[in-house]
Amino acid sequence: MREIVTLTMNPALDITTATGRVIATDKVRCAAPRRDPGGGGINVARILHVLGAPATAVFPSGGHSGRALEDLLATEGVRSRSITIRGSTRESFTIDEEQTGLQYRFVLPGPSLTPREVESCLDALVQSAKDAAFVVASGSLPPGVPVTFYQTLADALADSSARLVVDTSGPPLRALERGVYLLKPSIRELREHVGRDLRTLDEQVSAARELITAGICAVVVLSLGPDGAVHVTAAEEEHCPSLAVPVVSAVGAGDSMVAGIIVGLERQWDLREAVRYGVAAGVAMLRTPGTAPCRRSDVDQCYAALVRRATVGQHSDAVY
Template sequence: MTTLAVTGHRILTLTMNPALDITTSTDVVHSTDKLRCAAARYDAGGGGINVAHVAQALGTDATAVFPAGGPAGDMVHNLLVAEGLAVRRVKIGGSTRESFTVDETSTGKQYRFVLPGPELTVAEQTECLLQLRRAAASAAIVVASGSLPPGVPPDFYQQVANVCADIGAVFLLDTSGGGLRHVNAGVTLLKPSLRELRGCVGRELTTEAEQLAAAHELISRGCAEHVLVSLGAQGALLATGGGGHRFPPVEVPAGSGVGAGDAMVAGVAVGLTRGWPLVKAVRMGIAAGAAMLLTPGTAPCTREDADRLFELADSPVEVQLVTS
């Protein structure tokens, strides 16, 4: 069973495109109509910030590194400090983006509106890497999660991987688009969704065998040592060594899916800091992602829910890589 060499019990996250997440609800969403909404909920969001939130909720110390500017950036920073999360903010000239989620109460549908984010200067990008290097020196695991904002080159996460390699940190990456396609080395665990994996290899991947083969293709390229493919309501598929494991989903009532993927990454990271084998850590990731569906907006799941769902989760099934 694969066990990663994790030293320490603290997680460091990097969020290059944080957001002030605003969540509300209304009865019916109609075009051109003025929609009367319920009181809004405000959360500090963005991939790595969500990971840090969940890691802390699961009982593991986490520090969040992120660039932030303008009134929305100030609010993101102040919310995190008020919640007791350790932060390293890089002040930027642009204004942090806002994301808006509307829950349609009559149907249970959810509408998400995501803005692109501010453009970061080269100096601001460099400062993010410097802050990451300083903070990562005392971290067991570095997690970079989320999209890259305008102005940041698509190979930025490769630069992060190089920093982690220099200091010997375990590196987990969850991103999409160019940020994913331009990583070629240094990632311990890569977590694409099935859609993102399809984009990487340029194929439909309709069967489990095709999905596992595509994940191993990324491993063969040197992009990552292990690849965890999130399959949404179908669970997840872990590619490692000469084969992999299929993880069935944990059944929970339908709820907000915002941040579920980040919760999965957080659960895996927390499991690794506990010294668990990778397969067991992924089980905690599945449980944390499911527990996230039980909370409003991007509010982190509770440790009680995650632990309960972890115990309820079915054991993963070992699958073999089929080579032609």
């Protein structure tokens, strides 16, 4: 398999812990924290690695938190190329409240990048992507990075053989104009993007196709949470249902789906099959807490269940 490069402009060191009850002004004593490397592209690289695909995560990194993030990735065996920045990599803090089952997620904005640091990230990415099959740009942009950054990236990759996959929302999504191979909005993100409810599958498909007609991308994979995903091109659309499975945590399901689709495409599967593998990877991610990567055996089991259902019309969702 050829190299896949991911870019995460706003990485995070994810700290997850648990406590009985969160009470204001009291000292809230927490369980031992779990630390995970986080941020869209980094999550995609971790899953690609689990699925046996050669991935390199490119990201700006600064301070103790940046070094901790790099160490965690190295421990998992994920290749990384970090660009040193002056600011400190942000930390995200999640608390599971045991008495209520509620989860509190505190997400910080991330350090401000200087124009020079932004430029260095772009250069490092373009250099890393020289022989890559895919570049995955995923996640939000930190302060200091222009909302047009992903468009600048697409233009910088225009002459390369790498196909660009973008998973983002809000202003950076709105700023895209051309040069993207595949976009992976969730239904929530597409609704927000077009400012319509998108109640029916037909409405969802037309909204997705508007992005293709506008020349922004060739493929939209619209993820629908428990309802799976629909892929849309200029010529076709197809819905791939998901499986009904118990959910430990839905965090990272979209990142896992992106990794699965790319692995499918790298196996030379057609889009329908690759998206099915992506849906399987999204489902498998529901089994692990937080952003802990899914297991490859779970992805393969879910994929087999989806194929069985599509070919013999079996309706049992029992996979585990």
